[in-house]
Amino acid sequence: MQVLRFFSISLFVAIAFGLTSSVQTQTQAANPCNFTQRSDLKLKRSERYGMFGDDEFDTVVCGYLVTRETKIWDETVNVAYLRITKFAQLGFQQAIAQNIQQGNSVNVLRQGKYEFNLGCFDGTRITGKQYEPEQPYLTTAVQSKILSSSKTQPIALLLSFGKHLGSDCECCNLAHRIRIY
Known part of the structure; x- marks a missing residue:
């Protein structure tokens, strides 16, 4: 009986975690202004942000x-x-x-x-x-x-x-x- 209860609780937690992860992923896709660090991009950094041709x-x-x-x-x-x-x-x-x-x-x-x-x-x-x-x-x-x-x-x-x-x-x-x- 305890094994069944443990299995039921584990299954419930797994489903809840899966739904939460899915909601977070959908929220990030729906909100492009939620900036996340992208490992595929190497951004050039600046201290001045000179945008008139004097900085990269x-x-x-x-x-x-x-x-x-x-x-x-x-x-x-x-x-x-x-x-x-x-x-x-x-x-x-x-x-x-x-x-x-x-x-x-x-x-x-x-x-x-x-x-x-x-x-x-x-x-x-x-x-x-x-x-x-x-x-x-x-x-x-x-x-x-x-x-x-x-x-x-x-x-x-x-x-x-x-x-x-x-x-x-x-x-x-x-x-x-x-x-x-």
């Missing part, structure tokens, strides 16, 4: 696409921004805030959220500067995910920055490469 680093953010017509040098362009809802690295958030305070208008603070410039939006796709010919700035798959993101369905992105010369641009994507995290 990777950072992870979560957010969703917003577009807005903006006047740049007497020309109106439709800009694609990632409205960031969560930063994996506080230093990157501080760097964006500092650049905005210093008058740089590439990224903006709107409705209490930082908006990171992804490039121009032509109504169907995001376009930007291709810094490295051998690595696409934005693949079709990543672009599709960004375009389908929303306030209720944010997306976690891995932004990679590299060194480049400064330029006057209408569609200033600062990241050299954007991938799904």
